[in-house]
Amino acid sequence: MNILLVYPRFPQSFWSFDKTLELVGLKAQLPPLGLVTVAAILPQTWDYKLVDRNVREVHEDEWRWADIVIISAMIVHRVDFLDAVQTAKRYGKLVAVGGPYPTAIPQESEAAGADFLILDEGEITLPMFVEAVERGDQRGTFRSGGEKPDVTGTPVPRYDLLEMDAYAEMSVQFSRGCPFQCEFCDIIVLYGRKPRTKAPEQLLAELQCLYDLGWRRSIFMVDDNFIGNKRNVKLLLKAMKPWMEEHGYPFSFATEASVDLAQDPELMQMMVDCNFGTVFLGIETPDDDSLNMTKKFQNMRDPLSESVISIAQAGLRVMAGLIVGFDGEKSGAGRRIYEFVEQTAIPTALVSMLQALPDTALSHRLEKEGRLLSKSADINQTTLMNFVPTRPIEEITEEYIQVFWDLYDPLTVLNRTFRHFLMLGEAQKRNYKNRTVSAGAPDINWVTIRAFLIVVWRQGVLRKTRLRFWINLAIMLWRYPAVAANYISVCAQAEHFIDFRQLVRQNIEEQLAAYLEAKQLTDQTAAAAASVESVAVPVS
Numbered sequence: 001m002n003i004l005l006v007y008p009r010f011p012q013s014f015w016s017f018d019k020t021l022e023l024v025g026l027k028a029q030l031p032p033l034g035l036v037t038v039a040a041i042l043p044q045t046w047d048y049k050l051v052d053r054n055v056r057e058v059h060e061d062e063w064r065w066a067d068i069v070i071i072s073a074m075i076v077h078r079v080d081f082l083d084a085v086q087t088a089k090r091y092g093k094l095v096a097v098g099g100p101y102p103t104a105i106p107q108e109s110e111a112a113g114a115d116f117l118i119l120d121e122g123e124i125t126l127p128m129f130v131e132a133v134e135r136g137d138q139r140g141t142f143r144s145g146g147e148k149p150d151v152t153g154t155p156v157p158r159y160d161l162l163e164m165d166a167y168a169e170m171s172v173q174f175s176r177g178c179p180f181q182c183e184f185c186d187i188i189v190l191y192g193r194k195p196r197t198k199a200p201e202q203l204l205a206e207l208q209c210l211y212d213l214g215w216r217r218s219i220f221m222v223d224d225n226f227i228g229n230k231r232n233v234k235l236l237l238k239a240m241k242p243w244m245e246e247h248g249y250p251f252s253f254a255t256e257a258s259v260d261l262a263q264d265p266e267l268m269q270m271m272v273d274c275n276f277g278t279v280f281l282g283i284e285t286p287d288d289d290s291l292n293m294t295k296k297f298q299n300m301r302d303p304l305s306e307s308v309i310s311i312a313q314a315g316l317r318v319m320a321g322l323i324v325g326f327d328g329e330k331s332g333a334g335r336r337i338y339e340f341v342e343q344t345a346i347p348t349a350l351v352s353m354l355q356a357l358p359d360t361a362l363s364h365r366l367e368k369e370g371r372l373l374s375k376s377a378d379i380n381q382t383t384l385m386n387f388v389p390t391r392p393i394e395e396i397t398e399e400y401i402q403v404f405w406d407l408y409d410p411l412t413v414l415n416r417t418f419r420h421f422l423m424l425g426e427a428q429k430r431n432y433k434n435r436t437v438s439a440g441a442p443d444i445n446w447v448t449i450r451a452f453l454i455v456v457w458r459q460g461v462l463r464k465t466r467l468r469f470w471i472n473l474a475i476m477l478w479r480y481p482a483v484a485a486n487y488i489s490v491c492a493q494a495e496h497f498i499d500f501r502q503l504v505r506q507n508i509e510e511q512l513a514a515y516l517e518a519k520q521l522t523d524q525t526a527a528a529a530a531s532v533e534s535v536a537v538p539v540s
Contacts, residue, residue: 001133004066005039005050005161006058006088007032008073008080012503014350014381017168019496023451026168028054030220033171034072034099034122036157041126050161053080063091068133070118072099075357076380078108085112094138096129098122100190104358105376106141117141121176121191123149151176151196156209169218169254172206174198174236178225180258182282183294183365184323186357187224195228200239207243211250218277221255226279228258230267237270244274254278260298262307268314272431277486279311280319286340287333290326294362308344312420315427317490320346324400325354327390334399338406345419347490348497351404353385353396353508381500382507384515397512404504408497410465417494418472421487425480455492 010016010028017029032052039048049065051058063069069088073081081101088095096116102109103119110117115138118129125142132140159170177195178187210219227233244251253276261268261279271279283304284296291299312318322337341349355377356363366372371388381404389396406412460469469491476484 001043001046002065002067003039003042003046003048004058004062004069004088004093005032005035005048006069006071006084007035007050007052007054008071008077008084009053010076011079011380012382012500013076014352014497014500017493017496019499020493021168023454023492023495024168025447027056027166028052029168030171030222031159031162031164031167032072033157033173033222035070036159036161037154037173038070038072038098038122038126039158039161040155041122043130048158048161050158052163052166053084055163055166058084058087063088063093066091066093068094068096068116070096070098071114073097073101074099075101075104075377077101078376082108082112085109085114089113098125100186103190104186108376115139120144121149123151123154148177148192148194148196152199152202154198154202156202156206159209159213159215164213164215169220170210170215171220171222172203172210173222174203174226175223175228175232178228178258180225180296180298181361182284182296184354184357184360184362186360189359191224195225195232197229197232197236200236203236204239204243207240207251211247216250217252219251219253221253224256226255226257227261227264227267230264234267234270237267237274240274241270249275251275252277254280256280256282258298259283259304259307259311260301262302262310265314268311268316269431272315272427276316278317278319280321281308281311283308283320283340284323285326285329285333286336287326287329290329290333293328294326305340305344308346309423312345312423313427315424315431317420317424317486318344318346319348319350321350321352323352323354324403325385325389325396329389329391329396331391331395332399333396334403338403341407342412342416345416345423347413347417347420348493349407350381351400351407352381353383353400354389355383355385356387381504384508384511393515394512397508401505401508404501408494408501410459410463410494410498411468413494413497414459414465414468414472414491417487417490418468418476421476421480421483421490424486425476425483428480428482451492452488455488455495458495459491 012018015029021027021029035050049062051062071081071084078101085095085097094115095113096118097109097114098118102117106117106119116129118125120143124144124147128142175195175197176191177193179193179195181188255276257279259281285291286304288300308318324333337351356366356372357377358375363372366387373388374386377386459465476487
């Protein structure tokens with residue numbers, strides 16, 4: 001059985017890092033971990049090829065080679081996912097689909113022509129699919145019925161199927177699920193509120209596999225909340241530390257975590273000792289009323305700014321997600337987000353307009369209130385919100401566009417990155433004084449030299465940043481040379497955001513104009529209908 005695994009293209013977004021990847025000659029930020037895990041769960045007697053359309057196109061001979069095409073997607077992949085399904089069908093192939101997008105909105109996959117819907121978590125539904133294929137079935141939908149699999153039986157992903165040189169980072173997963181109840185979040189819908197973790201030896205086997213394949217750069221721990229089960233995370237880190245030491249710290253790690261990480265200094269230190277360098281935090285908003293409204297209570301236990309600074313001072317570079325458009329939000333939310341990011345010196349802050357994702361508590365509430373405009377949603381920074389907010393949409397979009405624009409003003413982001421790395425530099429001195437080897441700095445080769453020279457030219461010569469760029473770099477090299485390479489890397493990332501903010505402004509303004517035009521037409525039609533009704537004379 002010949003299985004072609006296809007991963008759709010990402011649209012240009014905050015996470016696509018187009019300009020940054022272009023600088024260093026890479027094609028994509030992260031590989032499709034879901035698909036290489038699927039390939040490991042399916043029968044190993046089958047033959048597999050994997051094509052990530054973010055890396056290259058599927059060749060005609062690959063379409064023809066396949067007996068079945070399997071496509072996995074998140075909601076953000078919608079456009080290219082549907083195109084991939086339809087292309088496979090044009091070649092006369094059976095198409096199986098899975099992942100968060102088909103699971104959340106299966107009717108769209110069916111409408112596109114998918115034959116098999118492998119929904120929910122694959123450890124349960126992939127064996128059902130295999131049985132159906134072996135029976136000779138041509139169609140089928142497979143669901144777990146609410147059951148959540150024990151991930152301690154999940155095999156090591158088939159990393160060997162990847163074109164590894166195309167990626168900036170590799171991916172591994174330790175846990176699924178999150179214990180919290182944020183109203184807008186679909187993670188607890190897809191994976192539940194009881195975090196399930198792999199055994200430490202499983203994760204080490206995955207690291208060993210990547211090591212044996214020659215990987216020596218960053219690895220993203222893709223857990224939606226890495227610290228959801230703190231006890232098991234500490235057991236993992238305890239096992240990881242000697243492995244990392246024995247292998248000479250071949251990887252640096254990044255992950256996502258809830259902000260209550262700041263309450264556990266021991267856990268932060270264990271992460272740093274295992275060469276975790278970056279953590280993405282779901283800050284969402286500095287407004288307590290909005291946090292309370294959306295049930296993100298874990299962000300209200302300690303002052304948010306103190307928590308962020310504590311995490312940075314422990315030696316973990318902070319990235320953060322923030323949202324404009326919560327119900328009951330007061331005017332000026334965008335400005336308060338800007339001030340919070342500047343106060344805490346978060347270099348990379350992802351700001352989005354709130355979306356009501358399918359099947360979340362938020363989407364159910366808004367539908368009951370008659371405010372949900374579309375059951376589909378798109379987690380993209382260039383997309384207007386899909387519901388009627390409690391304050392004027394014009395006000396929200398204006399604030400959103402402005403905060404994104406201001407946060408990635410070239411001089412503003414340069415100085416914010418510098419202030420953050422001053423904290424990281426002090427932590428580096430403390431954390432690594434007894435370590436002889438450290439991973440995470442870029443390889444020094446012609447590609448990185450070229451990238452460095454481009455950053456120097458743009459930020460150190462062309463732009464208004466030129467004076468501060470050289471002053472900041474000199475101070476970093478003098479005081480904290482150990483973090484200087486990573487500092488330049490984050491400065492390079494800013495190239496993507498400086499460019500992307502133009503697309504945010506253009507797309508949001510266009511969508512707002514279309515929305516207001518449609519609303520005006522609807523209001524006029526309703527007013528005309530009401531006028532006709534008021535003058536109508538009843539016939540006796």
